[in-house]
Amino acid sequence: MTAGWGRARQNDIYGAGVHGRKPVVPADFAGLERRARTVMSARAWAYIAGGAGEGRTMTANREALDRWAIVPRVLRDVSQRSLEVDLFGTRLPAPILFAPVGAGGLAHPDADVHIGHAAAELGVPYIFSNQGSAPMERVAAEMDAVRPGAPRWFQLYWSVDDDLVDSLVHRAETSGAQAVVVTLDTTMLGWRPQDLALGSLPFARAEGIAQYTSDPRFAEIVAERTRAAADSTERQEISVGAIKTLFAIARNTPGALLRNLIRPEPRVGVQTFLDIYSRPSLGWAEIASLRDKTSLPIVLKGILHPDDARAAVDAGIDGIVVSNHGGRQIDGEISSVDALADVADAVDGRATVLVDSGIYTGADVFKALALGADAVCIGRPHMYGLALAGADGARDAVANIIAELDLTLGLSGHTSVSELDRDALKQIR
Incomplete structure (x- = not known):
């Protein structure tokens, strides 16, 4: 004691x-x-x-x-x-x-x-x-x-x-x-x-999803969804806010910033998290x-x-x-x-x-x-x-x-x- x-x-x-x-x-x-x-x-x-x-x-x-x-x-x-x-x-x-x-x-x-x-x-x-x-x-x-x-x-x-x-x-x-x-x-x-007053959901900016972006199974799911998204013709709205969010996602995702800005996986990863994180x-x-x-x-x-x-x-x-x-x-x-x-x-x-x-x-x-x-x-x-x-x-x-x-x-x-x-x-x- x-x-x-x-x-x-x-x-x-x-x-x-x-x-x-x-x-x-x-x-x-x-x-x-x-x-x-x-x-x-x-x-x-x-x-x-x-x-x-x-x-x-x-x-x-x-x-x-x-x-x-x-x-x-x-x-x-x-x-x-x-x-x-x-x-x-x-x-x-x-x-x-x-x-x-x-x-x-x-x-x-x-x-x-x-x-x-x-x-x-x-x-x-x-x-x-x-x-x-x-x-x-x-x-x-x-x-x-x-x-x-x-x-x-x-x-x-x-x-x-x-x-x-x-x-x-x-x-x-x-x-x-x-x-x-x-x-x-x-x-x-x-x-x-x-959060709603600010329109702020951290996970939509890849904040707080590091357990997922570092997970091999999650990477498999994102890869499957990325391939499927490549065949989509859906157009995304472009705005200043969307561009800022894109940069946030790129910064908060493992890998080089410039590469993350170009490749679709970081954006697909965020949407995948939002879709599947909870049951x-x-x-x-x-x-x-x-x-x-x-x-x-x-x-x-x-x-x-x-x-x-x-x-x-x-x-x-x-x-x-x-x-x-x-x-x-x-x-x-x-x-x-x-x-x-x-x-x-x-x-x-x-x-x-x-x-x-x-x-x-x-x-x-x-x-x-x-x-x-x-x-x-x-x-x-x-x-x-x-x-x-x-x-x-x-x-x-x-x-x-x-x-x-x-x-x-x-x-x-x-x-x-x-x-x-x-x-x-x-x-x-």
């Missing part, structure tokens, strides 16, 4: 303050969000900070946390504390994961490589985004350079092409992934007014078939109803992420924290339970763990840190959360996150 996280982080910041240096990454989420907005483009801000519809689900995520209050206990020896947890046989220094965020390149070039670096420095997992801005192999290599065998998982969007699913899972295994996280709640994009008909039969594709633990992300949680456990699923996709899919949806307790009760220890969406601070993590989560996935905070300072910013944003969790644990009279249950909280409204 160690008492290091909170005090060490405070010492780093206060020590720098002696020399007049203030942290680039603010220690509070509101400040972090404000500062990140000043350096992010309008398109990046809309995609990463925006939510579905009128933003009611994002608001609900925060209000749900505010309905629970921490009730400290005193006169306990909390000089030694442990944040360690075991997830699928891996001992982690803290119950925190870097959540997958698509099209991270909007916030910082080679976003996924920097996020992987940050996660490896902290020793906690990064869930590789299926809609990443760098191939998983590059991210894995960067993580191993920082910390050999650094923990990493892989997020899977189930394509309409089963061979592509097989290829992505195989690559994840080869890249050292320790679990496959199937995202269930994005079989189609939600109604996102911030609206996804059902339990496909999930069951994943057992034939991999021996890795299978985690289902996007479960909010206890009956779905029970069905997942009955199907032999290893883990669940209670998630509403950060409020980005359905307006007026139940908050993840409101769903968490019922899902945890339904699972009853038979599977690992994680949670995300609206969890921005160490105190938030404390509450989520007390309500039944085994670990928490952090999304927007690390993206805002990334926008401010690359890998160092992503690391510091999450290090601040871990540090606050450590201090909150001790100040509330606890010595281990494994002790936390609902007795540590009181519902106040």
Whole structure:
């Protein structure tokens, strides 16, 4: 056990303050969000900070946390504390994961490589985004350079092409992934007014499709479609916007810019991605078939109803992420924290339970763990840190959360996150 996280982080910041240096990454989420907005483009801000519809689900995520209050206990020896947890046989220094965020390149070039670096420095997992801005192999290599065998998982969007699913899972295994996280709640994009107001879909500019453009099966599909497109007489509208988009696609596709501008494959690749990346008909039969594709633990992300949680456990699923996709899919949806307790009760220890969406601070993590989560996935905070300072910013944003969790644990009279249950909280409204 160690008492290091909170005090060490405070010492780093206060020590720098002696020399007049203030942290680039603010220690509070509101400040972090404000500062990140000043350096992010309008398109990046809309995609990463925006939510579905009128933003009611994002608001609900925060209000749900505010309905629970921490009730400290005193006169306990909390000089030694442990944040360690075991997830699928891996001992982690803290119950925190870097959540997958698509099209991270909007916030910082080679976003996924920097996020992987940050996660490896902290020793906690990064869930590789299926809609990443760098191939998983590059991210894995960067993580191993920082910390050999650094923990990493892989997020899977189930394509309409089963061979592509097989290829992505195989690559994840080869890249050292320790679990496959199937995202269930994005079989189609939600109604996102911030993106719609700008007419901005990152994937249409080949932003966030690096897992695909680096995949051999995807290349086969694109080649087949390119041959078919050569026989088409359909005329494309020419505009200044279309030319700018063409240049963006050429820049974001592997290969030389000039060659990508001339050849049709990059443009066909974008349309192919949009056509096949997700399967609206996804059902339990496909999930069951994943057992034939991999021996890795299978985690289902996007479960909010206890009956779905029970069905997942009955199907032999290893883990669940209670998630509403950060409020980005359905307006007026139940908050993840409101769903968490019922899902945890339904699972009853038979599977690992994680949670995300609206969890921005160490105190938030404390509450989520007390309500039944085994670990928490952090999304927007690390993206805002990334926008401010690359890998160092992503690391510091999450290090601040871990540090606050450590201090909150001790100040509330606890010595281990494994002790936390609902007795540590009181519902106040």
